Amino acid sequence: MSSEPPPGSGQQPPEDDPFRKRPPSDQSDQGPGSPYGTPYGGRQPPPGGPPPPPGGGPYDAGGPYGTGGPYGGPGHPPDPLAGMPPLADSGRRTLARIIDMVLVGIVVWLVTLPLGAQQYDVNANRVQTSGAIWESVAAAVLYVAYDTLMISRSGQTLGKKWLGMRVANLDDGATPATQTSLIRALVLWVPFAFCCACFWTAIAGGWSFFDKPYKQGLHDKAAKTVVVSTR
Secondary structure: OOOOOOOOOOOOOOOOOOOOOOOOOOHHHHOOOOOOOOOOOOOOOOOOOOOOOOOOOOOOOOEOOEOOOOOOOOOOOOOOOOOOOOEOOHHHHHHHHHHHHHHHHHHHHHHHOOOOOOOOEEEOOEEEOHHHHHHHHHHHHHHHHHHHHHHHHHOOOHHHHHHOEEEEEOOOOOOOOHHHHHHHHHHHHHHHHHOOHHHHHHHHHHHHHOOOOOOOOHHHHHHOEEEEEOO
16 A cells, blocks of 8 residues: 555655655764764863863854854754755756656647647638647646656656656655645646746756756745755
8 A cells, every 4th residue: 555645635755755854863872983973072071181162163152153053053054955865967857857748748649639639720811729728738737747646656757767866855855745746847837838838948947057056946946846866
């Protein structure tokens, strides 16, 4: 029996999700020689040793970096990418998206072909676009359904799986829930299907080439997800 939440529930993935980030182990388990332990085990110097510096360590409240380090210290947010694989290359993401577009595009063509859907039907002095509208509806439904089901199941479409990457929640690294995957798919594919396929694909997907520090496309920002490497 699948452990995933039912479609549309919007629930978070189960705790046994293999991709979910795990909280770091307690420092007491790291041993006295751990590079992450405090130098004097709670600011108490060893007998006969020098006292701790008056300003504290570099990431203590009185240290040169102020209240805490750049991530995780007092006064600073934790690093969302800590414990996650490296972010996927934007070029490979683009190639994976092209693969998905071609695969689903073939299905759209097969579905709409019997309906006589076509981009334009010129009749006398008017241009009928009813065929194009039905084709756009079919494309939107199929692209959104494909992306939502695949991402909510494993974080991977076929293109992403073949090129070694997956979609993950930014906050915990887990596979996105159905609701999150649906939001991501709607932002990416509805404008693509109805009005501005090439332009919107270039903007939404190409945003990851310039976004810092998470390489998010516009659809990733809407869903609060990132794409990470699996290789």
